Amino acid sequence: MGARQGSSERLPDNYQLIYDVIREAGAGVHLTTNDLYLRASSRRPGIGISTVYRGVQRLRDLGLIDEILLPGADSAVYEPTASPHAHFRCTKCGSLSDVAYELPQRTITELSKRTGAHISEATVTLHGLCQGCCAA
Numbered sequence: 278m279g280a281r282q283g284s285s286e287r288l289p290d291n292y293q294l295i296y297d298v299i300r301e302a303g304a305g306v307h308l309t310t311n312d313l314y315l316r317a318s319s320r321r322p323g324i325g326i327s328t329v330y331r332g333v334q335r336l337r338d339l340g341l342i343d344e345i346l347l348p349g350a351d352s353a354v355y356e357p358t359a360s361p362h363a364h365f366r367c368t369k370c371g372s373l374s375d376v377a378y379e380l381p382q383r384t385i386t387e388l389s390k391r392t393g394a395h396i397s398e399a400t401v402t403l404h405g406l407c408q409g410c411c412a413a
């Protein structure tokens with residue numbers, strides 16, 4: 278896994294379209310493959326869902342987008358590659374939002390020492406009730 282090709286390489290048109298849709302949605306928006314398919318096909322009718330599936334994998338491997346897999350969620354969501362942050366997922370309505378938090382490097386170093394593992398990546402997901410669901 279990881280980036281195998283330079284990002285300066287020209288993307289196939291359909292993949293570029295998927296990337297544009299994700300970038301234009303902007304930070305804090307997390308789109309499923311199905312969301313991407315609906316948005317992409319409204320701009321370019323005829324694009325197939327399998328193209329969208331292959332496209333997000335390619336964009337992820339190139340490091341252009343981040344794939345977020347959450348326990349309890351039906352499908353992965355995608356967002357433009359951003360500075361590391363945590364996610365909050367509401368257990369009631371399923372909404373997902375960004376949280377400005379990053380596991381401190383010294384914690385990762387400490388855990389690497391303790392486990393003897395080389396930890397290359399850490400993702401933090403918080404679960405609970407969102408503001409709207411709390412108020413309801």
Ligand SMILES: [Zn+2]
Pocket residue numbers: 367368369370371372406407408409410
């Ligand atoms: Zn909620």
Ligand SMILES: [Zn+2]
Pocket residue numbers: 305307356362363364374375
């Ligand atoms: Zn995010």
